[in-house]
Amino acid sequence: MYICLCNALTDHDVKRAAAGGARRPREVYDSCNTRVQCGSCTGMILCALRTLIMERADEAVAAMPTAAT
Numbered sequence: 001m002y003i004c005l006c007n008a009l010t011d012h013d014v015k016r017a018a019a020g021g022a023r024r025p026r027e028v029y030d031s032c033n034t035r036v037q038c039g040s041c042t043g044m045i046l047c048a049l050r051t052l053i054m055e056r057a058d059e060a061v062a063a064m065p066t067a068a069t
């Protein structure tokens with residue numbers, strides 16, 4: 001799905017950028033060798049980044065060993 005029409009960035013591009021360490025929309029643009037143009041996508045990119053970060057945190061918590069009681 002396209003997230004940034006000006007730069008033809010998709011949700012896969014955002015996911016790839018997040019896997020590479022991007023935490024802000026600017027870092028997503030940088031990792032895709034693009035720049036913000038109209039700016040109407042920054043909120044959606046930020047939302048996608050936050051969702052991906054939360055999913056990764058949930059996976060890390062689920063993978064943690066449980067304490068023996």
Ligand code: FES
Nearest residue numbers: 004006037038041
């Ligand atoms: S839609 Fe992303 S900069 Fe315009």
